[in-house]
């Protein structure tokens with residue numbers, strides 16, 4: 196096994212108002228890496244007092260600071276410098292991320308590159324942003340002014356933490372909102388690089404604040420804080436429900452990016468070689484800990500049996516191992532608790548009568564660490580838990596269908612609606628099915644490649660609201676309309 200990355204900090208602190216600080220009460224929690232499951236650092240455990248301090252710093256930056264008023268070009272320059280800072284540290288970010296999350300290092304490198312691109316993209320968008328105007332004939336004219344909404348609370352999960360943190364930070368900062376970021380408690384490491392990146396780029400103190408801590412404590416305090424009008428959350432659906440309820444008394448603006456159980460529908464006329472590559476990559480990349488994973492493969496009966504055979508053979512050859520080894524395709528699952536949960540689903544699949552055709556166990560050469568071989572279940576029926584519930588690990592279900600109508604019915608037979616993948620050479624059918632499948636994002640004959648301008652988000656239990664491009668900027672700003680007459684104003688003369 197490779198050594199921990201050089202420069203690994205022994206403690207991680209909050210970053211509030213431009214200063215690294217411990218928790219007000221001195222509390223910490225331990226964080227471990229998923230290969231040894233041994234603690235490597237003590238992390239400041241934020242509580243309500245720390246959230247109060249961070250929100251106060253952000254509120255001052257909002258009311259007194261230059262950031263919300265800064266011309267877009269100047270704001271964009273700082274966002275681009277943040278991207279430079281990320282790029283300059285890309286290898287280190289990937290190494291820390293791999294160490295902390297267990298993601299294969301080659302995939303973590305891609306995430307670091309995406310993180311920089313998030314800032315460049317929203318820098319570009321900030322300077323091209325315009326405000327609408329409406330003319331009502333010759334009588335009246337209305338124009339929109341867009342204002343930063345205020346302090347934004349950003350709560351992020353442990354899968355691809357750095358990329359998802361920047362995915363929220365970049366648009367919030369581009370819109371002029373100071374932020375309080377609460378990273379996931381299992382993976383706080385890569386976020387610890389953000390303070391120096393932000394400071395070096397020239398972001399004014401108090402605009403970026405970081406509070407570590409347990410979700411039910413630090414995250415809940417951020418959601419309950421009356422000084423935070425926007426909460427952008429990515430995580431489990433059940434957590435999203437808790438957050439929505441907690442935010443309701445304050446009528447906060449919420450963006451909810453939640454769980455998924457996305458179908459990959461393969462018709463018999465598809466390019467089966469490409470469909471196979473895409474189905475495997477779609478569910479086994481990022482250790483299967485991916486919200487948009489195509490975790491239910493639905494295959495037309497005529498190709499079902501050979502496809503199951505090929506899926507099982509390929510899955511059996513997927514290289515599971517040390518995440519820092521560039522040859523590794525599946526690393527270690529993030530935490531022993533999550534590992535146990537995923538293994539519980541493997542057991543449930545067997546108990547409920549699904550046919551295990553690949554994986555299902557720890558690979559024999561890996562005696563410690565949260566490792567699971569790429570796992571394929573065939574003959575999965577919609578009543579089984581592994582068909583219905585998000586597993587968030589390297590486990591895929593395969594289910595046959597007889598015709599298009601059944602394919603759509605199976606695809607939609609889930610509480611979730613995040614992504615869908617459709618493979619067929621019949622383009623009319625591809626579009627028909629894409630429109631019928633209940634998913635926020637559908638890819639036809641392709642895998643999950645994002646265009647940052649497009650709306651990202653789910654329907655049903657997969658979320659509420661859209662992020663990406665102008666959708667993100669809409670979320671972090673308030674649009675206000677100003678009306679002005681173009682001619683004499685005729686007002687009904689009450690009491691005249």
Ligand code: NAD
Nearest residue numbers: 351352353378379410414415430431434452453454455486
């Ligand atoms: P999680 O819901 O357990 O935690 C996410 C974040 O919420 C963490 O920072 C956690 O500390 C915090 N949190 C927990 N309880 C809270 C509370 N009561 N109040 C405020 N904050 C609280 O999710 P996870 O296990 O870290 O992440 C995996 C989940 O995220 C999966 O369901 C996955 O599908 C989803 N996800 C969705 C997307 C998307 O864009 N739709 C992307 C990535 C991950």
